[in-house]
Amino acid sequence: MTTVHRVLHPDPINTLDDYVAARGGQGLEAARQVEPGVLIAELEASGLRGRGGAGFPTGTKWRTVRENHSPAVATTVVVNAAEGEPGTFKDRTILRNNPYQVLEGALIAARAVGASHIIFGMKRTFAIEVERVNNAIKEAHEAGWIDRGVEVSVFEGPSEYLYGEETALLEAIDGRYPLPRIAPPFRRGVTEVVQTEADAASESGLAAPVSMAGPSDGAVAPPTLVDNVETLANVPRIIARGADWFRTQGTEKSPGTIVCTVTGSVKAPGVGEVPMGTPLRQVIDEVGGGPRAGRRIRAVLSGVANGLVTEDQLDTPVSYEAMQEIGSGLGSAGFMVFDDHDDITAAVAGVSRFLAIESCGQCTPCKQDGLTLADALARVCRGEADGTDLEVIAQRGATVGDNARCYLALQHQAVVSSLVERFAHDLAAHVRGEAAPTEPALITELVDLDDGRTVLDDRFAQKQPDWTYDDEWSGKAPADRFGDHRAPEELEA
Numbered sequence: 131m132t133t134v135h136r137v138l139h140p141d142p143i144n145t146l147d148d149y150v151a152a153r154g155g156q157g158l159e160a161a162r163q164v165e166p167g168v169l170i171a172e173l174e175a176s177g178l179r180g181r182g183g184a185g186f187p188t189g190t191k192w193r194t195v196r197e198n199h200s201p202a203v204a205t206t207v208v209v210n211a212a213e214g215e216p217g218t219f220k221d222r223t224i225l226r227n228n229p230y231q232v233l234e235g236a237l238i239a240a241r242a243v244g245a246s247h248i249i250f251g252m253k254r255t256f257a258i259e260v261e262r263v264n265n266a267i268k269e270a271h272e273a274g275w276i277d278r279g280v281e282v283s284v285f286e287g288p289s290e291y292l293y294g295e296e297t298a299l300l301e302a303i304d305g306r307y308p309l310p311r312i313a314p315p316f317r318r319g320v321t322e323v324v325q326t327e328a329d330a331a332s333e334s335g336l337a338a339p340v341s342m343a344g345p346s347d348g349a350v351a352p353p354t355l356v357d358n359v360e361t362l363a364n365v366p367r368i369i370a371r372g373a374d375w376f377r378t379q380g381t382e383k384s385p386g387t388i389v390c391t392v393t394g395s396v397k398a399p400g401v402g403e404v405p406m407g408t409p410l411r412q413v414i415d416e417v418g419g420g421p422r423a424g425r426r427i428r429a430v431l432s433g434v435a436n437g438l439v440t441e442d443q444l445d446t447p448v449s450y451e452a453m454q455e456i457g458s459g460l461g462s463a464g465f466m467v468f469d470d471h472d473d474i475t476a477a478v479a480g481v482s483r484f485l486a487i488e489s490c491g492q493c494t495p496c497k498q499d500g501l502t503l504a505d506a507l508a509r510v511c512r513g514e515a516d517g518t519d520l521e522v523i524a525q526r527g528a529t530v531g532d533n534a535r536c537y538l539a540l541q542h543q544a545v546v547s548s549l550v551e552r553f554a555h556d557l558a559a560h561v562r563g564e565a566a567p568t569e570p571a572l573i574t575e576l577v578d579l580d581d582g583r584t585v586l587d588d589r590f591a592q593k594q595p596d597w598t599y600d601d602e603w604s605g606k607a608p609a610d611r612f613g614d615h616r617a618p619e620e621l622e623a
């Protein structure tokens with residue numbers, strides 16, 4: 131058994147006292163004894179990479195934010211707890227299991243970058259996790275963990291997929307709709323000051339571009355540090371035990387452990403933590419119970435962000451570099467498994483529909499080509515394809531990512547092109563009428579994952595491309611529907 135418990139405790143931690151009894155708090159204590167630069171150097175030496183999907187080096191991110199700090203305006207640490215990647219439930223599991231370790235990591239991050247505010251960006255549908263985090267904040271206050279002058283709060287945002295995108299999360303916290311900004315990884319963040327500047331700079335009024343330049347006159351907020359739940363959960367023990375200890379597990383380029391979600395055609399869908407570099411097949415066996423009796427795994431999707439992994443690639447180590455080498459990616463380590471009874475074309479048609487609906491429409495190819503792709507794939511699944519549909523899939527698959535402002539469109543491209551390249555046979559069988567007609571699979575956010583039981587957000591089947599649940603689509607993209615880009619009303623949960 132290779133499962134480990136660096137981030138995911140074997141039993142839930144229910145109180146701060148229990149956490150302290152389990153050696154919690156030692157990272158924060160150590161952080162209080164040293165200068166911020168020492169914390170950042172330790173993070174850099176550890177090689178910790180962001181666990182939200184991109185795998186960006188966390189120490190580099192912290193250093194950039196620190197070096198761009200403003201003498202006049204303190205920065206903010208945002209905990210990205212808006213998990214919504216289909217097939218992924220690891221951040222919610224971590225928060226349910228032990229929110230204290232994430233909060234401790236965020237408090238250390240705040241010391242490192244000089245932040246006066248920590249915001250947990252969560253979805254208001256995450257009732258259990260919101261309650262756990264609020265209780266943890268309260269206990270931390272009472273225990274004197276939170277420095278004077280540091281404010282910690284929870285922001286409960288919409289359920290849209292894009293709300294988990296880093297810049298869209300900041301937009302939502304700033305009071306706008308969750309539409310991605312044009313911005314580098316570390317952008318100016320959460321304040322009305324920034325909002326005013328950004329609005330003025332944006333001709334469209336949508337997703338204002340923001341500058342990466344350093345603070346000029348103190349009137350502009352410094353970059354905001356946004357880190358994923360699992361990333362921050364790794365921080366306390368790196369600071370308490372050191373970078374070398376962290377590197378005792380994992381690979382050179384992907385040190386440490388990774389919390390994986392395994393769902394789909396397996397015996398016991400679940401969440402578990404393994405050392406980076408564990409073969410994917412072993413992860414599926416140990417975290418998800420392995421394939422069902424008499425079944426053969428044919429494909430695995432790593433969230434809806436990367437190309438399909440094929441049967442002959444199942445022994446690939448679960449690491450950023452190895453998954454990339456096989457033309458896929460690690461993403462947030464949410465593995466959806468498909469066996470020889472599943473229709474791979476229907477699965478990809480479901481991914482295509484999900485991404486086309488969740489596209490905000492700020493970039494025309496992402497929304498329009500995305501919807502066209504989803505429609506063509508649906509026709510193929512249903513056995514209604516005409517001679518042009520395969521052509522349409524190839525053409526729009528090539529253009530959907532053009533001029534994309536965020537990764538969603540590129541995800542769409544990666545998943546669809548992997549179907550065309552790696553499962554051409556399956557696609558052709560539908561077109562020739564040799565495969566049983568079917569509907570696109572329901573691919574959407576997990577609402578719950580407990581005791582081997584997955585609960586999907588069924589309501590997504592009714593969601594329209596304008597993000598309403600009306601009977602008919604208005605014909606508008608969300609970005610057009612929202613007009614002035616302010617969020618006067620809550621989006622439907």
Ligand code: SF4
Nearest residue numbers: 490491492493496536
């Ligand atoms: S790529 Fe798609 S989801 Fe991302 S900003 Fe553009 S239209 Fe929106």
